[in-house]
Amino acid sequence: MHAIATRHTRLLWIITAAVLAHLVVNVLHGQAHTGLGVGLTSWQQFYVITVILLAPLVAVILSWTRYRRAGLWLLLVSMLGSLIFGFCYHYIIVSNDHVSHLPPGEARGMFRMTALLLLITEALGVVLAAIAVRTFFKRDDYA
Numbered sequence: 001m002h003a004i005a006t007r008h009t010r011l012l013w014i015i016t017a018a019v020l021a022h023l024v025v026n027v028l029h030g031q032a033h034t035g036l037g038v039g040l041t042s043w044q045q046f047y048v049i050t051v052i053l054l055a056p057l058v059a060v061i062l063s064w065t066r067y068r069r070a071g072l073w074l075l076l077v078s079m080l081g082s083l084i085f086g087f088c089y090h091y092i093i094v095s096n097d098h099v100s101h102l103p104p105g106e107a108r109g110m111f112r113m114t115a116l117l118l119l120i121t122e123a124l125g126v127v128l129a130a131i132a133v134r135t136f137f138k139r140d141d142y143a
Contacts, residue, residue, distance in 0.1 A: 008136060012063055015075070015128050019056045022079075022121040026053055029114035035107030038096050044089075052082040056125065063132070072132045079125030086122060090115040 033040070040048060055078035062071025089097045096103055099112045 011128075011132055011135060015063065015125075015132060016060050018121060018124050018128055019060045019075070022056060022082075022118070022125060023053070025114050025117045025121055028110065029118060032107040032111035032114055033097075036096075036103050036105040036111060038103065038111070040097075047081075047085060051078050052085065056082070059129075069137060072129055072136065076126065076129035076133060079122050079129055083119065083122035083126060086115065086118045090118075 032038075055074055059071045059075035059078060062068065062074065065071070089095070090099050092098075094101055099115050102108050102111055
């Protein structure tokens with residue numbers, strides 16, 4: 001039982017580190033948005049703040065408590081929602097938020113790099129959350 005608890009704790013620390021890395025990349029990406037004057041609509045701002053910034057942090061906090069199941073599911077859903085949003089707005093929908101259609105400015109390189117890092121950290125978050133959900137709850141041992 002101790003080995004299982006140690007593996008689970010290690011997984012939670014990895015998830016925590018991934019979410020904190022995602023937060024750092026988000027802050028840098030926000031600075032690039034500001035530097036280029038690439039604004040968001042009201043609903044996009046709400047989505048970014050709630051789903052992309054706050055939900056993963058709340059999810060990590062919950063994952064360390066007796067509400068682990070809710071936290072890990074919240075992490076999975078928020079990271080998947082973040083991944084889809086970022087992929088669509090940075091790589092599919094043509095706008096000044098698309099990496100190939102940015103306004104001129106010194107922050108273009110940072111914008112492109114952080115957009116890619118967001119995809120990576122969000123995909124990692126989805127994978128880690130899915131592994132955690134499966135690992136922690138395959139037998140309802142830790143509900």
